[in-house]
Amino acid sequence: MGIRERLSGNEAVATAMRQINPDVVAAYPITPSTEVVHYFSQYVADGKVDTEFVAVESEHSAMSACIGASAAGGRTATVTSACGLALMWELLYVASGARLPITLAVVNRALSGPININNDHSDSMGARDSGWIQLYSENNQEAYDNYIMSNRIAEHKDILLPVMVCQDGFITSHAIENIELLEDDKVKKFVGPYNPGFSLISGKPTSVGPYDTVPFYFEHQYQRARAMVDSKKVILDVFKEFGQLTGRNYGLFEEYRMEDAERAIIVLNSSAGTAKFACDTLRAKGEKVGVLKLRVFRPFPMEEIAKAVSHLKAVAVMDKCDSFSAIGGPVFGDVRNSCYGMSNGPQIINYIYGLGGRDVRVEDFTFVYENLDEIIKTGKTGEIYRHVGVRGV
Amino acid sequence: MSNMVEIRWHGRGGQGAKTASLLLADAAFNMGKYVQGFPEYGPERMGAPITAFNRISDERSTVHSNIYEPDYVVVVDATLLTAVDTTGGLKKEGAIIINSNKSPEELVPLLDGYEGRVYTINASNIAEEELGNRNFPNTPMLGAVVKVSGIIPEEVFVKDMEESFHHKFSTKPHVIDGNMKALKRAMKEVKGL
């Protein structure tokens, strides 16, 4: 059953890329995702993959090259972080708008400025509405597993949307941890061959990304929006099949000790594990606390989240990204939106945490649980948009 | 997780503290343990104080924060004792292991009243004699940590390291002997208080 290994999150993604053996990888290095490109280009040099590796001169070019390669019918992948993702911005929309099933491993890092190389989610959260499916990963294992499943989701004929697989920069990307890898042949079989619906190099006349006039643009946007809605079912089907292969069963989110919980923290990526530890510690004292870890952020599992939190009394939604919107972070907005109109639903507050690599400790989550307790006891929600870990706040 | 051992490494950029933490993670992994080995990253620069961490346990640790209450602290460069709070949060039942030519008694005054065990090992000297470069103290430091902490049985560790050196230095076999000697000497020469 699998191969017992110890790899960093970056090595895990590079390994998955090697096993998938994409037709084209176009990438430009940026900390902390550089290692993935580094490892993968070595696989190319060593002949371990047949991939055409395109060393481009910027992330804008990387995504442009990926769009070209994908339109030519190639299974295409790239990797980036932070400002690199920001430089891809324009093309992210082009990729999803042209319905090109590119996969992108995002190693989450704070956006400038001021410049910072450490982890938060401002990069991928900024790209949350670009028409890309987004999967988040607690650790190296989940980064690997999510990545292996990403092609199947992206390339499904009813979906045809690009997929981002996100993990936390340095915290998991550069940490060595145990991991169970699949054998190469099993990955190859699971991912399967790629049969694109068209190809610019098929010899048949094909136009990709033509000017979309008023009578058609809205219909194409509706197609993309529907594909995002419909992708939930496809994602669950792929997760299920992956579970049958590996024994690792994933859902749109993970409910950790939520069954009889009164208070819960909603969080994604590496801090979810830290929150689970805080949860266990409080559970040992008899406190009814739980963790809901989001895996699939786009499409957002609206009905499922609403159902999962309906029995709670108080919920804290954690955002490792501030929206500067004056109404809280992006995860919070979507969670609260999902719960609108619920009778007797929980009180919901937002915590911005861990920006720019600020270490997120077990104690931070204990503090959040205590504050939820306070809300329940006093019946007063108080400030909704909060920050944890900032000096003087 | 009662069986979890947490280790914090203090070094300076370029001395291999991060590499040592990854080597320790490797050795513990080969023993069947669950491991975490990770550095704290800033803009990397030679000579700047850096910190690296290990969690070693029988079950997967889900915590992804730095380590604030370590069982062991390893100081790869003794000049850090006056520059960084090396004993901060260090458990009394634990120990600090310092690369120094001094005795543990001589260094106690620099440890902010730390009441636990103090060990020294002249890792730079061993590195100079066995590897020809005193700037590579991480192999002897690793030997001292395993000896003091007992997280890996010594003979298993020595055997595993020999294999990993053979793998790592397959193109430079002359380096293998030096590293093995440095490792074994450190395990013998570490001095405790």
Add this chain to the structure above:
Amino acid sequence: MNYVKDSNLNLNWNEISPGGTILKGGSSLEVNTGDWRVMIPGFIEEKCNHCMLCFPVCADSAIPVKDGKRGDFDFKHCKGCGVCYKVCPVGAITWEKEEK
């Protein structure tokens, strides 16, 4: 979603190609850009010596050539830019405001 060859205004969102990808060539032939014209060229066949200076400069490929001789304009696609009128050395192309 299926990729289809034809798009028209009678088709709903789920009947047109995903992302607007077009799986055939020459689809611009179907678009009547001729009604963008303000000025219109005219072809005076008797004056034309078929020197072939006009058709390569036509941005809309609206000057058909067959057996070494040019024919009348393709007014479905001529946008009325006037370049042909400008290059014609023998006055075989007229240029006036189009009455609609």
